[in-house]
Amino acid sequence: MSTAWGRGLDFPKSITSSLVFNVLSCRLFAWLQVTKSLTRVGISVRDVSISVRDETVLKCPLTTVFLPIVYIIVFVVGLPANALALWVFLFRTKKKNPSSIFMANLALCDLLFVIWIPLKIAYHFNGNNWIYGEGLCKVLVGFFYANMYCSTAFITCISIQRYWGVVQPLSWQRKDNAVSVAVSVLIWLAVWVLTTPLFLYDQTVRVINMDIVTCHDVTLRSQRELAAGYFLTMGILGFVVPAAVCVVAYVLMLKALRSSMTDEAIAKKRRKAVALIITVLVMFLVCFSPSNIMLLVHYSLLLDQRTITGYGFNIITLCLASLNSCIDPFVYYFISEDFGEHRKAERIRLSFSALKNSGTSRKNKSSSC
Numbered sequence: 001m002s003t004a005w006g007r008g009l010d011f012p013k014s015i016t017s018s019l020v021f022n023v024l025s026c027r028l029f030a031w032l033q034v035t036k037s038l039t040r041v042g043i044s045v046r047d048v049s050i051s052v053r054d055e056t057v058l059k060c061p062l063t064t065v066f067l068p069i070v071y072i073i074v075f076v077v078g079l080p081a082n083a084l085a086l087w088v089f090l091f092r093t094k095k096k097n098p099s100s101i102f103m104a105n106l107a108l109c110d111l112l113f114v115i116w117i118p119l120k121i122a123y124h125f126n127g128n129n130w131i132y133g134e135g136l137c138k139v140l141v142g143f144f145y146a147n148m149y150c151s152t153a154f155i156t157c158i159s160i161q162r163y164w165g166v167v168q169p170l171s172w173q174r175k176d177n178a179v180s181v182a183v184s185v186l187i188w189l190a191v192w193v194l195t196t197p198l199f200l201y202d203q204t205v206r207v208i209n210m211d212i213v214t215c216h217d218v219t220l221r222s223q224r225e226l227a228a229g230y231f232l233t234m235g236i237l238g239f240v241v242p243a244a245v246c247v248v249a250y251v252l253m254l255k256a257l258r259s260s261m262t263d264e265a266i267a268k269k270r271r272k273a274v275a276l277i278i279t280v281l282v283m284f285l286v287c288f289s290p291s292n293i294m295l296l297v298h299y300s301l302l303l304d305q306r307t308i309t310g311y312g313f314n315i316i317t318l319c320l321a322s323l324n325s326c327i328d329p330f331v332y333y334f335i336s337e338d339f340g341e342h343r344k345a346e347r348i349r350l351s352f353s354a355l356k357n358s359g360t361s362r363k364n365k366s367s368s369c
Helices: 011-038 052-059 061-092 098-114 117-125 133-167 169-173 177-194 221-258 264-303 311-321 324-335 337-368
Strands: 046-048 204-207 212-215
Touching (some): 052 311, 061 098, 061 117, 061 311, 061 324, 098 133, 098 177, 098 324, 117 133, 133 204, 133 212, 133 221, 133 264, 133 311, 133 324, 177 221, 264 311, 264 324
Parallel strands (some): 046 204
Antiparallel strands (some): 204 212
């Protein structure tokens, strides 16, 4: 198939094969871990007592009212927005380019997380009492962190692609879509491997003095070293490194665009690049930075066996991390011309439909008179 992008893979087939592989892999992994957890009934839930300060946090409206409301917003906005984005990228995208492949995978990543949010909502509304078993708790936690680090990885890929498209547009257009598909598959495999430790230790803990079972809210003393080592590693590999790459890519992109401001087409690219940069920076500052910084601080203190006083703030930042599923569609809008054109076409179609219905209504009224 000869296109302006060279001898690439057929776009729908290449993306579909990648997405099908990713979905099947995730579902198989989740099923195996749930099965493994269900065979450990009787030893997976530990009994502990927590401090009065931590008990107050788990009982206060912050965790039983505010957090579930935020998760409801994420679910209501994120589910249709990312489902629409995935549908556009799979069936309505005309141009065959690597950025569309990365964005389709990013939409899939968000969608796989959003579908599990109702369990999180029910958990908080139920007074932070988990009633769905160890297996589903591990799946929820696994998809939460997989979404976070998958998002940072694909956002980084999109940033590099946009930088390369600005600096070397002709050479980038000749690149094969198979490279982007291969990178996407590698990211999914890496995240799959890196989230495996979350399934290796207990996520549900019974709090004796509250008579509830928590899900990923209380860490057992015997598992502190494993949890601290894991999250410190993931904070560096999954957040610090991608954030640094994005910053470098955007600085170099703006530098390249500033040197070509005489060209009108370049000026238009610069405006889109600035909009993308602002969107991604907001995502990192609001969603990823607070949660990952708090994870690094929280588990560093936990590893040193120091008193942790920011437990409530840590829970809030993890909740904010889920907002990336609502912000990602803005990334699609600023990058993908097909996504923007589809939205415009839909608005035009609705406008014509409204005008047609209005004209029909006036005609019926005049005939009745």
